[in-house]
Amino acid sequence: MTIQARHPHLLRLTDPPVILGHRCTSCSRVAFPPDPYGCEQCGSSCEDLEELDLEARGTVHAVATVHRHHRPYPTTPFTVAVIELSGGPVIKAIVAGSQVGVGAEVEGVLVQDLEDTEGNTLVDLQFQVVQ
Amino acid sequence: MSETNLLRDRPVYVVGIGLHQYQRRSETTYVELGITAARSALRDAGITWPDVQAAYTGTALLGMGSSRIMLSRLGATGIPMTQVENASASGSSAVAQACLEVASGRSDVVLALGVDKPRGGLGAAPGQAGIENLENGTVVPFTHFALLASEYMHLHGVTAEQVAKVAFKNHRNGASNQYAQRQKVRSMEEILAEPISGAMTRLQCCPVGEGAAAAVIASEEGIRHLDLDRSRAVRINASVTRTEALYGAGVGIDAALTAETGEAAFNQAGIEPSDVDVLEVHDAFAIEELLYAEALGLCPPGEAASLIESGEFDIGGRCALSPSGGLLAMGHPIGPTGTGQVVEVTRQLRGEAGGRQHQGARIGLTHMVGIGAVCVVHVLSRD
Ligand SMILES: [Zn+2]
Secondary structure (H helix, E strand, O other), X not given: OOEEEOOXXXXXXXXXXXXXXXXXXXXXXXXXXXXXXXXXXXXXXXXXXXXXXXXXXXXEEEEEEEOOOOOOOOOOOEEEEEEEEOOOOEEEEEEOOOOOOOOOEEXXXXXXXXXXXXXXXXXXXXXXXXX | OOOOOHHHHOOEEXXXXXXXXXXXXXXXXXXXXXXXXXXXXXXXXXXXXXXXOEEXXXXXXXXXXXXXXXXXXXXXXXXXXXXXXXXXXXXXXXXXHHHHHHHOOOOOEEEEXXXXXXXXXXXXXXXXXXXXXXXXXXXXXXXXXXXXXXXXXXXXXXXXXXXXXXXXXXXXXXXXXXXXXXXXXXXXXXXHOOEEEOOEEHHHEOOOOEEEEEEEEEEHHHHHHOOOOHXXXXXXXXXXXXXXXXXXXXXXXXXXXXXXXXXXXXXXXOOOHHHOOEEEOOOOEHHHHHHHHHXXXXXXXXXXXXXXXXXXXXXXXXXXXXXXXXXXXXXXXXXXXXXXXXXXXXXXXXXXXXXXOOOOOOEEEEEEEEOOOEEEEEEEEOO
């Protein structure tokens, strides 16, 4: 059994976790998720996109608790939020607990509650209200 | 680079409309769905299949090569046929291609057809783009729109009950539409039951079933040559397609894309948003109708919910919004939906919508958004 990131290209499993985005060296646009093809702002190729660490911290713009889901994971109900990261990009991620409201300051935490079909533990990023 | 206004210089008209009812997936083949709508549109136009010079089929789910096996059953006349795929806007894009073909002068009579049958899963290409994202597998469309509802309600002090009134109105409209998948007036209690995601409940999410819609598009020359009933012809004044651009962090792409597509369509048609009497918009989820009513300039941001509540967007109100029942009640079989909007608006502008007629309707608009993201708007009018 091993521990793996559910999204290995998007996260660094440090404490606190780091979100991986990109910055275009040609036009300076910062974006998430990191793109394997090119820059949507200036059209530069992926060679001009450098990896950029984004702090897993931001402000909640919207929340929704999901009651129906077509996959076994996450188990319902779970809550998803739109989060504007302190580094600029806006992401959607699962938030821990249903008390997270619009305007809340949240930070990323790693959660290990998922097993894949081979019995490996997958680590995923969730957000919680800043302690 | 110059931009010509083809539809101003070479008038294009809808001269025939037809539908196959939108319904739950059944044993009916797509061929049966498609030719039912096509035959109905030909009959409505008063023409026969050999009069049609080209066909565009809007479909997203059937797989390759659907048109000829279907339309040749009206007679294998050998005309050019092309499938058009633009996600939820496929049927709108079939109309757009037919407009272009007629306005260009290549043909005088063209069929735009939308047809689909869901086959379990939509098979959307963005998921296969090789771009990993945190939300993949977690945020499906109903949650994307539930999040937009959360933001909208917070920003404008609107309640979940107010958002649900969109569905109340559209289910009521759909109840008098014999082609709708959902034909029941629903109580607010029923609409607010069965939560799916955030404020979106089952009856605030559109049903994806099967069906077909057809529109015969013709030029002035086509109308003259075939001696068609000019009083029932509805002109297409604008046909605009745009795709998502960059709007800045945190800006809702669906509304921003709709705003710029709508503005381009109003410019092309030479009208103002306040001139529009009847609209069919992409209300796949109830919150969308509020966002798009505002993005299209029907009212200032944050005011659509209270205008819905006070009946301003009812049939017989300031303008009729989703008189067919919209995607929420008429249904969203994907390929047919955009063509079906043109069918409904044409019916309204002709004054032939029976129990759901918006009196005096003269200018109409259709609007679809598709995964990708793409937006297609048409403006139609009668003299
Ligand atoms: Zn760039």
